Amino acid sequence: MNPFRLWVYLQTAPLFWLTATLGAYLIADALARAVGRHPLANTVLISVALVAVLLKISATDYQTYFNGAQFVHFLLGPATVALAVPLYRNLALVRENLLPMAAALVVGALVAIVSAVVIAAALGAPRVVLISLAPKSVTAAVAMAVSERAGGLPSLTAALVILTGVLGAIVVTPMMNALGIRDYAARGFAAGLASHGIGTARAFTVDPLAGAFAGIAMGLNAVATPIMVPLILPWLIR
Amino acid sequence: MIRGFFLLLACQLVGEVLARGLGLPAPGPVIGLALLTLGLAAWTRRRPMSDDQIAASDVGRAATGLLGSLSLLFVPAGVGVVQYLGLLSEHWVALAASVVVSTVATLLATVGVFLLVKRRLAA
Numbered sequence: 001m002n003p004f005r006l007w008v009y010l011q012t013a014p015l016f017w018l019t020a021t022l023g024a025y026l027i028a029d030a031l032a033r034a035v036g037r038h039p040l041a042n043t044v045l046i047s048v049a050l051v052a053v054l055l056k057i058s059a060t061d062y063q064t065y066f067n068g069a070q071f072v073h074f075l076l077g078p079a080t081v082a083l084a085v086p087l088y089r090n091l092a093l094v095r096e097n098l099l100p101m102a103a104a105l106v107v108g109a110l111v112a113i114v115s116a117v118v119i120a121a122a123l124g125a126p127r128v129v130l131i132s133l134a135p136k137s138v139t140a141a142v143a144m145a146v147s148e149r150a151g152g153l154p155s156l157t158a159a160l161v162i163l164t165g166v167l168g169a170i171v172v173t174p175m176m177n178a179l180g181i182r183d184y185a186a187r188g189f190a191a192g193l194a195s196h197g198i199g200t201a202r203a204f205t206v207d208p209l210a211g212a213f214a215g216i217a218m219g220l221n222a223v224a225t226p227i228m229v230p231l232i233l234p235w236l237i238r
Numbered sequence: 239m240i241r242g243f244f245l246l247l248a249c250q251l252v253g254e255v256l257a258r259g260l261g262l263p264a265p266g267p268v269i270g271l272a273l274l275t276l277g278l279a280a281w282t283r284r285r286p287m288s289d290d291q292i293a294a295s296d297v298g299r300a301a302t303g304l305l306g307s308l309s310l311l312f313v314p315a316g317v318g319v320v321q322y323l324g325l326l327s328e329h330w331v332a333l334a335a336s337v338v339v340s341t342v343a344t345l346l347a348t349v350g351v352f353l354l355v356k357r358r359l360a361a
Contacts, residue, residue, distance in 0.1 A: 021310075021313050021314065022310070024313065025307070025309070025310040025313060028309075029309075042309075043309040043310075044309050044312045044313060044316050045316075047309070047310070047313045047316070048313055048316035048317050048319070048320075051313065051317045052317055052320045055317070055320065062317065062318060062320070062321050065314075065317060066314060066318075069313070069314035069317070070314065072310060072311055072313065072314055073311065073314040073315060075304060075311050076267070076311045076312075076315075077247075077250045077266070077267045077270075078243065078246040078247055078250055078267075078300075078304060079304040079305060079308055079311055080250075080267035080268060080270070080271055081246045081247075081249045081250045081253070081267055081270035081271050081273075081274050082246055082274075082300065082301035082304045082305055083271050083301075083305070084249075084270075084271045084272075084273075084274035084275040084277075084278060084301075085274075085278070085292070085297060085298055085301035085302070085305075086301070086305065087271070087275055088275055088278040088279065088292070089289055089292055089293070091279075097352075097356065099355055099356075099359060100351070100352045100353070100355040100356040100359070101352065103351050103352070103354075103355045104347075104348045104349070104351040104352035104355070105348075107347050107348065107351045108344055108347050108348030108351065111340075111343050111344050111347040111348075112340060112343075112344040115336075115339060115340040115343045115344070116336045116337070116340035117336075119332075119335055119336040119339050119340060120329075120332040120333065120335070120336035123331055123332035123335055123336070124332060125329050125332035125333070125336070126329075129329050129332070129333070133333070133336055133337075136337065136340070137340075137341070137344055139265070140315055141265050142264075142265050142268075145265075153325075155321075155322060155325075156322060156325055156326075158315065158318060158319075158322075159318070159319045159321075159322040159325070159326060160333065160337060162312070162315060162316050162318070162319050163319065163337055164337050164340075164341050165312070166316070167337060167338060167341050168341045168344075168345065171341065171342060171345070172345055175342070175345060175346075176345075176349065179349075181349060181353070183352075183353060183356075185352075186349050186352040186353050186356070187349060189348060189349070189352055190344075190345045190346075190348035190349040190352065191345070193344065193348045194341050194344035194345045194348060195341060197308065197311075197312060198309070198312050200308065201308035201309040201312065202309075204305060204306075204308060211305070215271075217348075219264075219268045219271050219272070222264055222265060222268045223263055223264045223268065226263040226264075227263055
């Protein structure tokens, strides 16, 4: 077979991009492990960069890539359901912390929305960008729906959600260590609330209890933010 | 393993049906998370299980497998950001400042309130 035709076949086949996604992740994970899971060596960030370079070199569009990668993407749903297992295994601690969690949820979700919109507005971002920023701390599917309903750009929101997740996952560990906070329930809860699933993934690599609380915060914020955004936005954006 | 995975998918499916059917603000998988938590509570009430037994159960192993590689699952969506580099670079100063400051502020506010309320309750 002509090698060019073989490449054309591979480049458009789901198999190639699914394999490339897993390969990029394995390389990123090995790199992260080599540097002792340093927060800057974020596996999502490195994997995305590797795949993005590959797409650029091969001039492949995102849709073609996603045809293969969708099989991995699909697992986000059952993985979210699976957070019930660490939640249940830590149920005694969850019960003990119900009130701190409720208070932190309301304040944290409010700060996430208000600070994002106010800062971008002060720097002159247009209305549609401000709306797209508002739900940035919540898991992608929910954030996109909130953004669309409020008149934002769901695709811009999706990109901002991922950036917020990666950033939160990078800063959370050094920040909490610098503040001397050793309560892993509180640390995890903050990671999941501010930076959804990517923060939760980071929390699981630091401490299983932090992971469990991050998962709960992510789930709770997925309920709180869609309720808060339409109530708060009219006050922030005229 | 298959039984565990089936249970996760079934919870998501019921969650999806409830979320869409009743127009709930939470997405299907989050409702599924709540359903599986309630299911585990009901199941272990009937026949008590130790933490190790939960971890070694079908659903426990499926969950550990998926959550152990949670970062991988965000890669396809993450690669999507590359499509919007143009849109992001147009307002990059405002967006970068907003995302960085807001994420740090949210982490601080959340952890601060959590610990404050916890200490008040303990006092």
